[in-house]
Structures are given as C-alpha cells and as structure tokens.
Amino acid sequence: MGGRGRSRTQRKHFRQSRENVWKRSKPDPSSQNPDATDDAAETPNPTWTPFATQNSAFDEYYKEQGIVTSEEWDAFVGVLRTPLPASFRINACSQFSADLRSQLENDFVQTLQAEVVEGDDAEAIKPLPWYPDNLAWHSNFSRMQLRKNQTLERFHEFLKLENEIGNITRQEAVSMVPPLFLNVQPNHFVLDMCAAPGSKTFQLLEIIHQSTKAGSLPDGMVIANDLDVQRCNLLIHQTKRMCTANLIVTNHEAQQFPGCRLNRNHETLETDQHISQLLFDSVLCDVPCSGDGTLRKAPDLWRKWNTGMGNGLYSLQVLIAMRGLSLLKVGGRMVYSTCSMNPIENEAVVAEILRRCGGSVELVDVSGEHHQLIRRPGLRRWKVRDKGSWLASYRDVPKFRKNAVLPSMFPSGQSYQDLVDCNHKADTGDDIDKGADGNSESSTQAVENSAMQEFTEEVSDLPLERCMRIVPHDQNTGAFFIAVLQKVSPIPAISIQEKPKIEIDKQCVEPKIEDSNVLQVNSLESTKEVLEEVNLTDHKPRAEDLEVGPSVACTEQDSEEAQEPLKTESITKTTGKRKLQFQGKWRGVDPVFFFKDETIINSIREFYGIDEKLPFNGHLVTRNNDTSHVKRIYYVSKSVKGVLELNFSVGQQLKITSIGLKMFERQSSREGSSAPCAFRISSEGLPLILPYITKQILCASPVDFKHLLQYKAVKFGDFVDAEFGEKAANLMPGYCVVVLGKGKRTASESLVVDESTIAIGCWKGKASLTVMVTAMDCRELLERLLVRLDIDKGPVHEDDKPSSDKVPVHEENKPSSDDAGDEVQGTNGIDDSEATESKQ
Numbered sequence: 156m157g158g159r160g161r162s163r164t165q166r167k168h169f170r171q172s173r174e175n176v177w178k179r180s181k182p183d184p185s186s187q188n189p190d191a192t193d194d195a196a197e198t199p200n201p202t203w204t205p206f207a208t209q210n211s212a213f214d215e216y217y218k219e220q221g222i223v224t225s226e227e228w229d230a231f232v233g234v235l236r237t238p239l240p241a242s243f244r245i246n247a248c249s250q251f252s253a254d255l256r257s258q259l260e261n262d263f264v265q266t267l268q269a270e271v272v273e274g275d276d277a278e279a280i281k282p283l284p285w286y287p288d289n290l291a292w293h294s295n296f297s298r299m300q301l302r303k304n305q306t307l308e309r310f311h312e313f314l315k316l317e318n319e320i321g322n323i324t325r326q327e328a329v330s331m332v333p334p335l336f337l338n339v340q341p342n343h344f345v346l347d348m349c350a351a352p353g354s355k356t357f358q359l360l361e362i363i364h365q366s367t368k369a370g371s372l373p374d375g376m377v378i379a380n381d382l383d384v385q386r387c388n389l390l391i392h393q394t395k396r397m398c399t400a401n402l403i404v405t406n407h408e409a410q411q412f413p414g415c416r417l418n419r420n421h422e423t424l425e426t427d428q429h430i431s432q433l434l435f436d437s438v439l440c441d442v443p444c445s446g447d448g449t450l451r452k453a454p455d456l457w458r459k460w461n462t463g464m465g466n467g468l469y470s471l472q473v474l475i476a477m478r479g480l481s482l483l484k485v486g487g488r489m490v491y492s493t494c495s496m497n498p499i500e501n502e503a504v505v506a507e508i509l510r511r512c513g514g515s516v517e518l519v520d521v522s523g524e525h526h527q528l529i530r531r532p533g534l535r536r537w538k539v540r541d542k543g544s545w546l547a548s549y550r551d552v553p554k555f556r557k558n559a560v561l562p563s564m565f566p567s568g569q570s571y572q573d574l575v576d577c578n579h580k581a582d583t584g585d586d587i588d589k590g591a592d593g594n595s596e597s598s599t600q601a602v603e604n605s606a607m608q609e610f611t612e613e614v615s616d617l618p619l620e621r622c623m624r625i626v627p628h629d630q631n632t633g634a635f636f637i638a639v640l641q642k643v644s645p646i647p648a649i650s651i652q653e654k655p656k657i658e659i660d661k662q663c664v665e666p667k668i669e670d671s672n673v674l675q676v677n678s679l680e681s682t683k684e685v686l687e688e689v690n691l692t693d694h695k696p697r698a699e700d701l702e703v704g705p706s707v708a709c710t711e712q713d714s715e716e717a718q719e720p721l722k723t724e725s726i727t728k729t730t731g732k733r734k735l736q737f738q739g740k741w742r743g744v745d746p747v748f749f750f751k752d753e754t755i756i757n758s759i760r761e762f763y764g765i766d767e768k769l770p771f772n773g774h775l776v777t778r779n780n781d782t783s784h785v786k787r788i789y790y791v792s793k794s795v796k797g798v799l800e801l802n803f804s805v806g807q808q809l810k811i812t813s814i815g816l817k818m819f820e821r822q823s824s825r826e827g828s829s830a831p832c833a834f835r836i837s838s839e840g841l842p843l844i845l846p847y848i849t850k851q852i853l854c855a856s857p858v859d860f861k862h863l864l865q866y867k868a869v870k871f872g873d874f875v876d877a878e879f880g881e882k883a884a885n886l887m888p889g890y891c892v893v894v895l896g897k898g899k900r901t902a903s904e905s906l907v908v909d910e911s912t913i914a915i916g917c918w919k920g921k922a923s924l925t926v927m928v929t930a931m932d933c934r935e936l937l938e939r940l941l942v943r944l945d946i947d948k949g950p951v952h953e954d955d956k957p958s959s960d961k962v963p964v965h966e967e968n969k970p971s972s973d974d975a976g977d978e979v980q981g982t983n984g985i986d987d988s989e990a991t992e993s994k995q
C-alpha cells in the first residue's frame with residue numbers, strides 16, 4: 156500500500172501567494188543591501204537585485220543568545236545567506252522505492268557530478284547519512300538551479316514526476332528529523348497536531364505502513380490536524396499520494412483538540428465500543444513558529460524578522476504542547492519541534508511544559524539515536540528581548556509589559572515574587588537540603604546568592620541540553636529545533652498560576668509568512684486556556700464552526716443540540732434535485748456517514764467478485780447520506796473505524812475534512828450507461844482491493860501491458876497475446892483490472908498478487924480496452940517498466956513475438972479509441988479535484 160496514488164494535480168487551488176524566494180519583482184530600496192551579492196549569479200535578469208540578507212536586529216539577538224559561538228558567527232550567517240540545497244525522500248512504501256534508490260545511486264550520482272562547479276569537491280547528490288536505508292537525499296543544487304539549468308533537466312523532471320506520483324517527497328532535510336525521533340510503530344495511534352502541508356504526516360504514514368502486506372492494513376492510524384482549512388486541503392492532496400485508509404484529517408485549533416471522551420452512561424450503553432477516548436501512542440507537535448530556520452528558503456524573512464514574532468507565539472506554543480501531552484498515553488512519546496532558532500519558542504516552551512507537568516513528563520536524552528545527525532545541545536540560559544530592551548529576568552519587565560512578557564519565558568520560569576518566596580523558604584529552612592556540612596546558614600546563603608545570581612543571568616535547572624538545535628552550517632541545511640518528551644505518569648492536576656494572556660504585539664508580528672511555517676496570528680484570537688488532563692471536559696465546538704442552517708444565529712443551545720448528530724439533520728429547500736439536505740455538525744464540512752446500502756454493496760461485490768475476506772461492514776463511509784447520490788465510497792481501516800464510531804458516540808466532536816481511502820467512484824453517465832455496475836474502483840483504492848478481486852481482472856504480458864500504457868486504448872484483436880484479447884472481449888462491459896504478468900503464458904496464468912504486483916484500471920468497451928490512468932501515471936509507469944523489464948527492445952519472450960497477423964501497435968496504426976471514447980469520459984478522466992465532497 157501507499158505511494159501509488161494515481162492522482163491528477165490540482166495545484167492551482169493550492170498555489171500560495173508566496174513570494175519567490177530568491178528573486179523579487181519590484182526592488183524595495185529600503186531593504187536593499189549592496190553587500191549581499193552572493194545570489195546574483197542565480198538570476199538571468201540583470202536588473203534583479205538580491206534580497207537584503209541582513210537584519211541588524213537578528214544579528215544582535217542571536218549573538219546575545221549565543222546559539223553559536225562568536226568564532227562561528229560568520230560561518231553561521233554566511234550559510235544562512237545562501238540558497239537552500241534541494242533535498243528529497245524516497246517513499247519507503249512505494250513499489251518502486253528500490254528501483255528509485257538504485258537509479259539515484261547508479262545513474263544520477265555519476266551523471267550529475269559533471270554539473271558540479273569546477274574546483275568544488277562536493278558531491279552533486281548524496282544520501283543523508285542519518286536517514287535510514289539511503290532513502291533521503293541531499294542535492295547540492297538549489298531549487299533555482301534545478302529549474303534554470305538545462306543540463307539538469309532530466310534530474311529535475313525526475314524529481315517533479317516522482318514527487319507528483321508520490322514515489323518521492325521533496326522536503327527540507329531538517330524537516331525529516333522530528334518523525335524519526337517519535338519511535339512510531341505500525342500499530343500506533345499518532346496525532347500530528349499542526350500537520351499542514353503534510354510532509355511529516357506523509358513520513359508518519361510511511362512508518363505505519365512500512366511492513367504492510369498486499370491487501371492488508373496496519374493496526375495504527377494517523378490523525379493529521381491543522382487549523383487552516385486551505386492548508387488542510389494541501390495536506391489532503393499531499394497525503395492522497397500515499398493511498399492510505401489509515402488517515403483522518405481534522406480541522407481544529409490544536410490547543411483545543413477534542414478528547415472524544417465517552418461519559419460513563421455512554422460506556423455502559425455501548426458495550427462493544429473498543430475505544431472510549433482519544434489517546435495517542437505518539438504525538439507530533441510541530442507548532443506554528445516564527446520560522447527563522449527557513450531563512451535560506453524564504454529570504455524575504457530577513458526583512459520581516461523581529462523579536463516580537465517569537466515572543467508573540469510563545470503562549471500558543473505552550474498551550475498546543477500541553478494539549479498534546481494530555482492526549483498522549485502514559486509511556487508515549489511526543490516530539491515538540493519548530494523551524495525557529497529562537498530559545499523563547501524552543502527551550503522556554505519546553506521548560507514551561509516540564510514545569511507544568513511536574514515530573515509526569517521527561518525530556519528524553521536522545522544523544523544515542525541517529526547519531527550521524529549533527530545537532531547542538533539545547534540552551535540553559537537565554538534572555539528575553541522586548542521592545543528593544545534586553546531582559547535578564549522577570550524582575551526587569553516593565554509593568555506595562557507584564558501581560559506580554561511572562562515569567563515562564565525566562566530560564567528560571569519564576570517571577571520576582573516566586574524567587575522572594577523561595578528565598579524566604581530558604582531563610583526558614585523549609586524544603587532546603589542541608590549543605591553537606593550540615594550548616595544550614597551557609598546553605599541559605601547559597602540559595603540567596605543563587606537567586607540573586609538568577610536576577611542577573613538566569614540559568615534553567617532543567618536538563619534542557621537534551622533538546623536538539625540543528626544549525627545551518629553544520630551540515631548545509633536549514634535550522635530546526637527538536638525536543639523529545641516522554642509521558643511517564645498521568646499529568647497531575649495543577650493550577651496554572653500564570654494565566655497566559657495571549658497578547659500579540661501586532662506591530663511586531665508579521666501575520667503573513669506564506670510557507671510551511673506559517674505564523675498564524677488570527678488563530679490566537681480565539682485561543683483559550685488549555686484543558687488540563689484532569690478536567691478533560693468534552694470539547695465544545697466553537698459556535699462559528701457549527702452548522703446551524705442559514706441565517707440562524709448560533710446560540711449555546713444550538714451548539715448543545717448540535718452535539719446530537721441525529722438532531723442536526725435539517726430540511727433545506729433547494730432549487731436543485733436534492734430537496735433533502737442532511738447537514739453535518741460542522742459548517743463547511745460534509746458530514747461523514749457509514750455506507751450501509753446493501754443493494755449497492757452487493758452489486759459491487761458481485762460484479763468484481765470481491766472476496767468476503769475484505770470486510771466492508773463498517774469500513775465503507777461516504778460524505779453524503781443520500782445513497783442514490785453518493786459519488787464516492789471511502790474505505791477506512793479498523794483503527795479509523797474505531798475512532799469514527801467513538802466520534803459518533805460523543806456527538807461528532809471531530810471536525811473531519813478527509814477520511815480513509817477513496818475506493819469506489821460512481822461512473823459518470825457517459826461511462827456508466829452500458830456498465831452493469833454503477834461503481835468503478837478508484838486508482839487509489841486498487842492496491843488494497845487487488846488481492847480480493849476475482850472477476851473483471853486479467854493478466855497481460857509485459858508487451859501488451861506496455862502497449863496499453865503507450866497507446867491508452869488497444870483493440871481486442873490488436874493484443875499480441877491473442878488469448879488475452881479474447882478474454883478481454885469476454886469481460887463484462889465497464890471497469891476492469893489489468894495486471895502485469897510475470898510468466899510466459901500470461902493470459903492463462905493464475906493470478907498471485909503480492910506487494911510487487913503492478914496493476915492498472917481499464918475500461919472494457921465494445922471493441923477495445925482503454926486505460927483509466929492519468930497520462931502522467933502512464934508515463935511514469937512506463938519508465939519504471941522499461942528500466943525494470945527491459946521491454947523496450949522488443950518482446951520479452953520468444954513466444955510473445957508478434958506473428959505477421961499480430962502486428963504490434965505502432966504510433967501510426969494505434970487503435971482508435973472510438974468505442975472507448977464513447978464511454979470513458981476522457982481516458983484519464985479521474986477527477987480528484989475535491990478534497991471533500993461538498994458538491995455531492
């Protein structure tokens with residue numbers, strides 16, 4: 156499973172208004188820097204001037220924080236000012252992962268080396284040493300070079316195509332690190348709290364699926380959540396390439412992610428309920444951040460950077476991380492990560508959550524894991540900068556800034572009063588260990604001294620050196636911060652003394668960084684205090700998110716009612732065919748229904764001869780309760796089914812934007828007029844269902860399979876293997892599956908499906924077979940087959956040689972797609988455009 160998504164690109168929906176990173180259309184005199192000329196060679200436009208890759212506030216800030224030594228400073232900023240080299244990852248679940256790796260190792264490594272600038276001894280491309288199995292690669296070409304340099308075209312085309320298909324993912328090297336430290340297992344329930352655009356979700360799914368056999372599904376699952384709907388769509392598009400039935404995409408504020416806890420009454424009622432609340436084995440908390448670790452990719456940030464960006468996000472980051480920990484099972488791991496270098500968004504957040512969890516959460520020492528990854532220890536001392544002043548302790552915070560600068564942002568995590576109290580305790584001898592000499596007076600004095608010391612330069616007493624900071628000049632990457640946390644016991648009931656008032660200095664914070672590291676200022680406006688584990692009250696949805704029907708103000712009562720899914724059906728008068736419109740609980744999101752229409756299910760099972768071993772009961776869902784209008788039927792794994800059942804029992808607390816694997820699609824009227832079954836198998840669903848299909852399936856010789864991919868439609872009489880042509884002619888009209896045969900007498904071969912089996916969906920028309928695979932997928936599959944089977948040079952087996960009356964199909968005599976064209980709406984007419992089925 157996975158990595159064989161045959162989806163059509165719908166990029167236009169997702170193109171962000173992101174500025175092109177290393178060029179600027181209109182010169183901005185205020186930000187021009189005559190010294191920053193190092194990227195000028197990249198552009199063909201002589202009037203182009205590079206970004207000002209300098210910001211004195213940035214320099215002052217990070218020099219003072221000491222994230223690198225003063226001797227290293229020049230090397231550090233020097234690398235930050237150069238474009239980021241491209242990196243990518245082979246999808247471990249792809250059928251072609253070994254082929255792709257071998258192509259990189261044996262072909263591109265050599266051919267691309269010629270393109271490396273003379274005198275530069277760096278490798279053109281190389282595997283990232285810390286990533287398992289040579290699956291992640293670093294290239295010394297920037298994205299711009301790949302786009303502009305014609306001799307790199309073949310490699311660039313390779314990256315684009317394989318990325319689109321889902322065989323590789325282009326991803327920043329450092330962004331691949333957090334999932335590696337999560338220790339995810341195939342049976343894990345994983346929560347990815349801030350998941351869009353989804354590169355780490357994809358990695359997590361790969362791990363879940365890593366040892367899955369053909370036709371089976373892992374026990375684990377991933378819930379990928381993001382606050383931003385548009386970005387959720389991008390995430391759905393990304394993860395569709397994975398072809399997984401083990402994913403739910405949700406759209407919540409992560410700090411209020413619902414716990415879906417069943418109350419006791421429910422529990423007694425639903426005796427067969429397997430899951431009684433949402434708790435996860437692993438949580439990825441890749442929070443929104445200021446993103447200055449991405450400066451090499453987004454140099455525009457040089458101009459925008461200011462200290463308010465990090466300070467303003469601190470409270471939200473703490474809230475999200477706390478929510479993640481409360482949803483984590485005891486014994487589970489949570490990785491907290493940012494692409495920011497700022498200690499306020501990093502060590503200060505980690506320190507605060509450790510304090511709040513009071514020993515129930517440990518910061519894990521991962522220095523022995525993935526040791527080839529060069530990382531620096533986390534800081535134990537830092538300062539806060541606010542409104543142009545350096546603050547060494549909370550004592551230094553002016554009164555009017557006390558709402559914006561919090562005690563917990565400082566290394567001691569204490570307010571002045573806390574320290575005074577602490578000294579007082581020391582004075583009275585409470586809670587203070589006697590000194591080794593038993594001299595309490597000297598101990599008290601020592602504490603006082605240390606408290607006073609902290610006023611001048613605070614040092615955290617937590618083991619923050621266990622955090623990891625990746626800096627760009629260590630291994631030619633972006634920057635990243637990672638902390639691995641383990642929950643060792645339930646989080647105690649603590650009263651949060653510090654009520655973090657989320658106050659953003661809007662003058663300081665730039666609200667738009669249109670990148671994967673988006674700063675979401677608006678999300679903060681509705682942020683509330685996180686619910687502690689002990690009072691994990693059921694999540695109350697935001698009123699504005701609830702579907703209450705047109706022009707009805709949402710009252711508290713409405714939202715209560717909305718918690719009862721059955722009562723939320725409302726009849727809406729529409730002008731179209733559909734009079735009855737079932738509204739879901741969440742505004743703008745189609746509701747999820749278990750699909751139980753026996754007539755349709757039986758007709759599908761019967762038509763394709765689907766073995767009963769593939770369970771349908773409770774595994775099929777739709778986004779439309781009107782079965783006569785259902786367009787798509789999705790398949791969900793057992794784990795996802797369990798979560799869905801729980802979600803129904805708790806009043807649909809989860810706002811689900813996407814769920815499961817698209818398995819069946821209704822034939823359009825043109826396609827389906829002559830087909831006995833109204834549904835075809837979707838290309839995403841084919842790998843899962845393939846081992847269970849016993850009808851409408853044929854095995855083609857490599858030559859005939861190649862011809863299908865090349866010509867898209869082949870007349871029955873034109874197949875090289877006449878027996879295959881005959882069998883194809885005898886199929887029922889409509890959708891069918893053609894498997895690439897391995898043996899000699901392919902058409903009569905008994906079908907054995909395993910992970911390496913390659914199959915495509917076709918349409919059986921009156922006179923021909925027509926492939927139902929996108930042009931791009933055909934191209935990619937052909938390329939892979941040519942490499943793997945060496946079939947370009949002619950028939951693979953002697954017996955397959957065409958006889959004089961079985962002339963192979965050439966371009967000039969390629970079969971007309973007359974009959975197929977009548978029925979198939981564009982041979983590749985697979986419409987993947989909708990993330991959810993709002994138009995069903």
Ligand SMILES: C[S@@+](CC[C@H](N)C(=O)[O-])C[C@H]1O[C@@H](n2cnc3c(N)ncnc32)[C@H](O)[C@@H]1O
Nearest residue numbers: 349350352353354355382383408409441443675
């Ligand atoms: C650093 S990016 C995540 C990158 C992602 N993990 C990946 O690897 O592709 C942060 C994400 O957090 C989302 N976000 C911002 N505020 C949020 C909130 N309160 N709850 C959930 N997501 C939020 C943003 O929309 C953004 O997509």
